[in-house]
Amino acid sequence: MKLLAVTSCPNGIAHTYMAAEKLAQTAAEAGIDIKVETQGSIGAENVLTEEEIEAADGIILAVDKSIEMDRFEGKRVLSCAVSDAIRKPEELIQRFESGEVPVHRSREEAGETDDITQTNPTHKEERGQNLIYRSLMNGVSYMIPFVVVGGLLIALSLGLGGEPGAKGLVVPEDSVWSSILKVGEAAFTFMVPILAGYIAVSIADRPGLAPGMIGGFIAADGSFYGSEAGAGFIGGILAGFIAGIITRWIKSLPVPSVLQPIMPILVIPLTASTLVALLFIFVVGAPIASLMEGLTQFLQGMQGTSKVLLALILGAMIAFDMGGPVNKVAFLFGAAMIAEGQTFIMGAIAAAICTPPLGMGLATLLARRKYHQEEQEAGKAALAMGLVGITEGAIPFAAGDPLRVIPAMMVGSMTASTVAMLSGVTDNVPHGGPIVAAVQAVGNVPMFFVAIAAGTVVTALLVNVLKKNAEVQRSESD
Structure with a gap:
C-alpha cells in the first residue's frame, strides 16, 4: 500500500512535524510506503507531486486549517485533526486497510464549501465545535511575527536612542534610531489587520482575507468612528469573525453560472468588505467611542477618591486590552495628571504597563509545557518589550486564550499599580x-x-x- 499525508497545525511548528513523524514511523513499522507533506510556519515542505497523488492508494489530511483540496479529486481521503495523527496513527492507517475511507468529491458534486472536511461528515461536526479556537489560533499564528518584529525594533530604538521628554520617551528625528522606530511602528500597524484577516480566512478561506484585513484596519483606527483610540486587538478579533461569517454566508448564496468566475475575486470580497466596514463604523464603532468618553469622565471624577481604588481601576484598564481603547484612556488620563503635578498616578500606571508582557514572558519560562513552541518564543520577545513598556507584547497570548490570560494579567497589573501607588512611586x-x-x-x-x-x-x-497544558488544550479543541 502507498499512502500520502499532509500535516498542518494552526501555529505551523511543533504539532505539524510531530504528526508527520508519527505517521512516517507507524507506516514504516507496518511495511507501508508513505510520504508526508508538512505545511508549517516556513511553508510547504516535501510537497506531494501530481504523479505521487495519482499512484497513491489514499491520503491522510491531518490538518487544523484550510488547505487546497482540488488536487485530491477522486482519491480516497481521510480528514482528521493533527492531534489524531499524533495520538492514534495506527487507527488512521487501519481505516485504509479496511476500506472505510470514502473517495473525495469536488465541491460542486458534494454541494459543500468547507475545503478541509467535505470528505468526512463526522469529522466536520466535531470540527465545527472548535471553530472559534481554530480561527483565533490561525490569526494569532500569522500575527506573532509582526508583534515580535515591531515590538523588538521599538524596544531597541527607545532603549538605545530614547530621551525623556514631555511626551514620553522621544527618539531624536536626526538619529538612525528614529528610522528604526518608524519601521517598528509600521510593523505594529499590520498587527490587528493581520489578526483579523487570517481569522476570516480560517472561517471563509481566501475570499475572507480582504474583508478581514479591511475590518481589522478599521477596528485599529478610531478615526473611522470618532474615537481617539481604536478598538485594539479585541476589536480586531471581532472584525475577523464578522468578516469571516459574512463572507462565508455570501459564498453560500446561489448565483447564476455566468457570475461564478468573478465571485471569489470581485463580488465576494467587495460585498463582504463593504458590509464589514459599514457595520463596524456605524454599529460597532459608535458605542466604542461613547464608552471611551464615559471612561475618561469616570476617571476624572475619581481624583478625590481612595488611591487604592483608583490604582486598582487603572491597573485593570491598562491590562484589559493592551494598547487598545481602554488602555489608552487610562494612559492618557495619567499623562494629563503629570501636567497637574499628580505624578503618582503615572507612577502607578508605569508599573502596570510593563506587567502583562513581563508576566507572560516569565510564565512561559516557569511552565513551558503549557505553551506551544511559538508562544515560548513570543514569551522571550515579550520580556524584551516589557522592559521598555510595550504592553502589546502580551497580545499574542491574550488573543489565543483571552478567557484565561486577560483576567490573570489584569490582576497582575492591579497588583503592580497598587503597590506603586501606596509606596509613593512617581513618574x-x-x-x-x-x-x-x-x-x-x-x-x-x-x-x-x-x-x-x-x-x-x-x-x-x-x-x-x-491554563492547561498546551497538548490538553489542543486535544479538547479537536
Whole structure:
C-alpha cells in the first residue's frame, strides 16, 4: 500500500512535524510506503507531486486549517485533526486497510464549501465545535511575527536612542534610531489587520482575507468612528469573525453560472468588505467611542477618591486590552495628571504597563509545557518589550486564550499599580516599564521595581494556574 499525508497545525511548528513523524514511523513499522507533506510556519515542505497523488492508494489530511483540496479529486481521503495523527496513527492507517475511507468529491458534486472536511461528515461536526479556537489560533499564528518584529525594533530604538521628554520617551528625528522606530511602528500597524484577516480566512478561506484585513484596519483606527483610540486587538478579533461569517454566508448564496468566475475575486470580497466596514463604523464603532468618553469622565471624577481604588481601576484598564481603547484612556488620563503635578498616578500606571508582557514572558519560562513552541518564543520577545513598556507584547497570548490570560494579567497589573501607588512611586514621563527608571524619570525607584516584580510574579503564577497544558488544550479543541 502507498499512502500520502499532509500535516498542518494552526501555529505551523511543533504539532505539524510531530504528526508527520508519527505517521512516517507507524507506516514504516507496518511495511507501508508513505510520504508526508508538512505545511508549517516556513511553508510547504516535501510537497506531494501530481504523479505521487495519482499512484497513491489514499491520503491522510491531518490538518487544523484550510488547505487546497482540488488536487485530491477522486482519491480516497481521510480528514482528521493533527492531534489524531499524533495520538492514534495506527487507527488512521487501519481505516485504509479496511476500506472505510470514502473517495473525495469536488465541491460542486458534494454541494459543500468547507475545503478541509467535505470528505468526512463526522469529522466536520466535531470540527465545527472548535471553530472559534481554530480561527483565533490561525490569526494569532500569522500575527506573532509582526508583534515580535515591531515590538523588538521599538524596544531597541527607545532603549538605545530614547530621551525623556514631555511626551514620553522621544527618539531624536536626526538619529538612525528614529528610522528604526518608524519601521517598528509600521510593523505594529499590520498587527490587528493581520489578526483579523487570517481569522476570516480560517472561517471563509481566501475570499475572507480582504474583508478581514479591511475590518481589522478599521477596528485599529478610531478615526473611522470618532474615537481617539481604536478598538485594539479585541476589536480586531471581532472584525475577523464578522468578516469571516459574512463572507462565508455570501459564498453560500446561489448565483447564476455566468457570475461564478468573478465571485471569489470581485463580488465576494467587495460585498463582504463593504458590509464589514459599514457595520463596524456605524454599529460597532459608535458605542466604542461613547464608552471611551464615559471612561475618561469616570476617571476624572475619581481624583478625590481612595488611591487604592483608583490604582486598582487603572491597573485593570491598562491590562484589559493592551494598547487598545481602554488602555489608552487610562494612559492618557495619567499623562494629563503629570501636567497637574499628580505624578503618582503615572507612577502607578508605569508599573502596570510593563506587567502583562513581563508576566507572560516569565510564565512561559516557569511552565513551558503549557505553551506551544511559538508562544515560548513570543514569551522571550515579550520580556524584551516589557522592559521598555510595550504592553502589546502580551497580545499574542491574550488573543489565543483571552478567557484565561486577560483576567490573570489584569490582576497582575492591579497588583503592580497598587503597590506603586501606596509606596509613593512617581513618574514624570508619560511612559512605563523599567526604561523610565533608567532615564531617571521615576521617583522612589526601589519600590517601582518592587511593584513591577510583584505584578509580574502574580501574573505568571495566576495564568499558569488557569491554563492547561498546551497538548490538553489542543486535544479538547479537536
